[in-house]
Amino acid sequence: xxxxxxxxxxxxxxxxxxxxxxxxxxxxxxxxxxxxxxxxxxxxxxxxxxxxxxxxxxxxxxxxxxxxxxxxxxxxxxxxxxxxxxxxxxxxxxxxxxxxxxxxxxxxxxxxxxxxxxxxxxxxxxxxxxxxxxxxxxxxxxxxxxxxxxxxxxxxxxxxxxxxxxxxxxxxxxxxxxxxxxxxxxxxxxxxxxxxxxxxxxxxxxxxxxxxxxxxxxxxxxxxxxxxxxxxxxxxxxxxxxxxxxxxxxxxxxxxxxxxxxxxxxxxxxxxxxxxxxxxxxxxxxxxxxxxxxxxxxxxxxxxxxxxxxxxxxxxxxxxxxxxxxxxxxxxxxxxxxxxxxxxxxxxxxxxxxxxxxxxxxxxxxxxxxxxxxxxxxxxxxxxxxxxxxxxxxxxxxxxxxxxxxxxxxxxxxxxxxxxxxxxxxxxxxxxxxxxxxxxxxxxxxxxxxxxxxxxxxxxxxxxxxxxxxxxxxxxxxxxxxxxxxxxxxxxxxxxxxxxxxxxxxxxxxxxxxxxxxxxxxxxxxxxxxxxxxxxxxxxxxxxxxxxxxxxxxxxxxxxxxxxxxxxxxxxxxxxxxxxxxxxxxxxxxxxxxx
Ligand code: XMP
Numbered sequence: 312x313x314x315x316x317x318x319x320x321x322x323x324x325x326x327x328x329x330x331x332x333x334x335x336x337x338x339x340x341x342x343x344x345x346x347x348x349x350x351x352x353x354x355x356x357x358x359x360x361x362x363x364x365x366x367x368x369x370x371x372x373x374x375x376x377x378x379x380x381x382x383x384x385x386x387x388x389x390x391x392x393x394x395x396x397x398x399x400x401x402x403x404x405x406x407x408x409x410x411x412x413x414x415x416x417x418x419x420x421x422x423x424x425x426x427x428x429x430x431x432x433x434x435x436x437x438x439x440x441x442x443x444x445x446x447x448x449x450x451x452x453x454x455x456x457x458x459x460x461x462x463x464x465x466x467x468x469x470x471x472x473x474x475x476x477x478x479x480x481x482x483x484x485x486x487x488x489x490x491x492x493x494x495x496x497x498x499x500x501x502x503x504x505x506x507x508x509x510x511x512x513x514x515x516x517x518x519x520x521x522x523x524x525x526x527x528x529x530x531x532x533x534x535x536x537x538x539x540x541x542x543x544x545x546x547x548x549x550x551x552x553x554x555x556x557x558x559x560x561x562x563x564x565x566x567x568x569x570x571x572x573x574x575x576x577x578x579x580x581x582x583x584x585x586x587x588x589x590x591x592x593x594x595x596x597x598x599x600x601x602x603x604x605x606x607x608x609x610x611x612x613x614x615x616x617x618x619x620x621x622x623x624x625x626x627x628x629x630x631x632x633x634x635x636x637x638x639x640x641x642x643x644x645x646x647x648x649x650x651x652x653x654x655x656x657x658x659x660x661x662x663x664x665x666x667x668x669x670x671x672x673x674x675x676x677x678x679x680x681x682x683x684x685x686x687x688x689x690x691x692x693x694x695x696x697x698x699x700x701x702x703x704x705x706x707x708x709x710x711x712x713x714x715x716x717x718x719x720x721x722x723x724x725x726x727x728x729x730x731x732x733x734x735x736x737x738x739x740x741x742x743x744x745x746x747x748x749x750x751x752x753x754x755x756x757x758x759x760x761x762x763x764x765x766x767x768x769x770x771x772x773x774x775x776x777x778x779x780x781x782x783x784x785x786x787x788x789x790x791x792x793x794x795x796x797x798x799x800x801x802x803x804x805x806x807x808x809x810x811x812x813x814x815x816x817x818x819x820x821x822x823x824x825x826x827x828x829x830x831x832x833x834x835x836x837x838x839x840x841x842x843x844x845x846x847x848x849x850x851x852x853x854x855x856x857x858x859x860x861x862x863x864x865x866x867x868x869x870x871x872x873x874x875x876x877x878x879x880x881x882x883x884x885x886x887x888x889x890x891x892x893x894x895x896x897x898x899x900x901x902x903x904x905x906x
Pocket of ligand 1: 602651652653654655699700701702703835862898901902903904905906
């Protein structure tokens with residue numbers, strides 16, 4: 312199939328480029344700069360952004376000769392500068408980074424901007440600029456601070472844009488991508504629904520002569536992977552195994568087994584491995600360590616199951632519902648920083664992949680495409696549109712700790728100075744959560760904010776305060792807000808993953824899930840258990856309802872305040888539950904899950 316290839320130099324928005332291309336119904340693939348060579352299916356190439364600079368000695372480039380390329384090439388940000396440099400242009404670093412919305416003027420000659428008005432607002436994030444173009448190249452857009460905002464060499468169909476057409480802040484960015492695709496001469500051929508037969512064929516050939524074992528979490532990815540395998544090879548060769556890790560939601564394992572039986576899988580099996588998982592996680596507090604332990608425990612459980620089920624281990628393959636972003640966010644490319652190691656990308660699994668004993672039929676797709684596939688395969692709406700739940704389950708939603716992460720005097724002072732100037736009361740909490748800032752993982756404090764009794768701001772004000780706070784305070788990556796004033800002194804107490812902490816979180820999570828079940832706009836709603844307690848020993852929790860398309864970026868869901876009050880009242884009826892906070896941070900800078 313003809314495709315547009317995105318060469319990933321580690322930019323934060325590489326996936327957004329791939330998504331934008333697929334929205335034009337053209338297949339896109341993300342590749343590693345040092346391993347990619349164009350082939351007969353490459354209809355066009357896009358170079359991504361990067362946290363690196365092309366002015367550095369250590370800059371990353373591609374391994375093929377771009378002057379001999381016979382398909383169109385588009386460079387974005389770093390990619391734009393890299394093209395200019397490879398053809399002999401000049402790039403300079405500036406002291407100031409141009410960041411955010413910028414007004415630019417498009418030139419009439421620009422083939423990439425066909426159909427667009429000459430004045431456009433685009434989104435930029437760069438410190439380097441092209442200051443001298445290579446021979447035969449012409450400028451196609453300028454701004455007051457960046458004379459070469461875009462260029463082209465139309466005879467060779469080479470284009471560069473300093474701005475990011477792939478992000479939604481560039482209002483007409485999609486049109487730029489569409490124009491590039493039409494310059495590549497590729498038609499709207501890609502639709503995930505039309506790809507099912509190809510997927511079925513490849514499952515059949517990969518699994519020839521083998522039986523399939525698939526671990527079913529209850530989430531949409533593993534269910535769609537299962538439905539595909541069942542369609543490809545029939546249910547007799549498949550064993551669907553649901554492992555109750557003890558870290559599932561309230562009564563989830565029961566519900567999963569019911570789904571599996573309704574799907575007609577006679578070979579569905581439930582293993583209660585809660586003692587194993589909880590035992591291994593006892594006193595583990597580091598988020599990456601949790602994921603690694605859980606990934607390895609799944610593999611161990613699977614091997615034990617196979618050993619008791621069959622004498623011929625080589626006759627089995629493991630099916631995983633890994634989707635496209637999982638591989639990249641785990642540091643799937645050398646250049647993208649590892650934000651989180653997904654539990655299905657731990658070393659034990661990597662080794663099985665290398666040995667050819669894993670099938671991942673969904674590894675090319677984004678979540679919304681997986682849902683389309685699920686619908687096409689006839690899975691019911693309640694399954695296909697379930698809110699995602701991470702494989703490691705509630706383990707990554709219990710912020711286990713041995714005690715407070717002490718704040719330095721500077722951190723305390725920064726928070727104090729900040730809170731003095733603003734309309735919100737705020738304190739930095741001495742705990743940490745994961746975020747994604749720039750192109751890297753951060754592990755920083757959350758800021759807790761609230762208003763004086765009697766004042767209640769609009770969502771827009773709360774959200775803009777949150778983004779200002781994260782931009783101005785380098786020690787935080789997340790803001791949580793309390794609907795009610797925080798009038799008691801809160802403190803950190805040790806918290807671990809055990810039966811008691813899991814059960815309490817299950818009860819809270821279940822009420823929140825029931826009360827919000829009908830809100831289709833909420834894409835996912837993690838509830839996080841904090842090691843923060845009131846003086847009388849009541850534990851605090853955070854709600855994290857988000858709006859998203861594919862988890863790559865997320866916005867805060869603006870819950871009706873009356874509903875939020877109702878949820879808080881209901882949840883606080885559970886013994887031992889204290890304040891309920893609301894996460895008001897977008898992704899980036901915070902990730903969806905706290906760990
Ligand atoms: P973050 O927290 O990175 O999450 O913004 C993006 C999406 O991925 C889910 N997630 C996971 N899913 N194994 C999974 O199967 C994991 O280790 C894992 N970590 C995060 C998360 O719930 C969200 O939908």
